[in-house]
Amino acid sequence: MSRALCALVLSFALSSPLVSAVQAQGTQPNGLPPGVYMGEADYKQAPAGTYAIDPDHxxxxxxxxxxxxxxxxxxxxRISGTLKWDPADTANSSLTAxxxxxxxxxxxxxxAKELSGNNFLKSATFPDATFVSTAFRQMSTRRGKVDGQLTLMGKTKPVTFDVELVGAGKGFADRPRIGANAKGSINPVDFGLPPLFGDSIEIVIDVEFQREP
Structure with a gap:
């Protein structure tokens, strides 16, 4: 392709409606405003540091x-928690929630009111359920397991969650983010819930963490 033709193609591309709109609105080509970034399927895009759960997500x-x-x-x-994240060696990471x-x-x-009452969760006496990790076990670039201790209604039992990375990246407001889906199960009787529930209860967690300033 001649230099003249290359220059013509470049000129046409730069004058396209999409590029003009991006330049006029100050947005990225994917429609996001400046300083806001999509997550990527690469956990290393979230740098090391202390992250907090974003309660809105x-x-x-x-x-x-x-x-x-x-x-x-x-x-x-209503969920809160802290992730101490080390992408260089994920086994060094830890989580409290x-x-x-x-x-x-x-x-x-x-x-819902009945469930939080004395017949079930006894929220007035035990207002919080907590999870404290004991191990991060990376299985692949997007999957792993997090072992820990779950405390519910005053009883503490080991629980393992299968975790899948959803996305990691620069986030926004100069605060990197990492998001994941986690699944685990508990025996309700182990925690003092009535045998009415019978079978195991599956717990599904979707969460985003943002790095602390």
């Missing part, structure tokens, strides 16, 4: 057998 869901007819879905909305049990929700009218 976190949820804990409990999938509970409904008398073995179906799965009832309960969501906890807290869920306010009274923040449980249900689409069954008035059932």
């Amino acid at each position: 976190a949820s804990v869901i409990a999938r509970v057998s409904h008398l073995r007819y179906s799965w009832s879905i309960f969501r906890f909305d 807290k869920v306010e049990t009274a923040s449980i929700t249900s689409n069954v009218k008035d059932f």
Whole structure:
């Protein structure tokens, strides 16, 4: 291709509506404003440091057998926690997290209040469920296991979560982010919940962490 033709192609590209709109609005080609970045499927894009759970982008869901007819879905909305992250050696990472049990929700009218009451979670006496990691075990570039101790209703038992990286990157507001999905299960009777629940309860966590300033 001649220099003249290359110059013509470059001139046409730079004058395209997409590029002009990006330049005019001060946005990136993917439509994000300056300083906001998409996550990537590479955990090393989140640099080492102390990260806090972003409560606006976190949820804990409990999938509970409904008398073995179906799965009832309960969501906890108030979550906090700290991740000490080391991408150079993920085994050096650690996690502590807290869920306010009274923040449980249900689409069954008035059932959430009953669940947080004395017949089930006893939130007035045990307001928080906590998780403290004991080991990070990396299995691949996107998957791993996090072992730890779960305390619920005053009882502490070991739990292992299967974790999958969703994305990591520069985040926004100069605060890198890392997001993950985690799944584990507990025996409800181990924690003092009534045998009515019967089968194991699956816990599904979707969470984003942002690095502390």
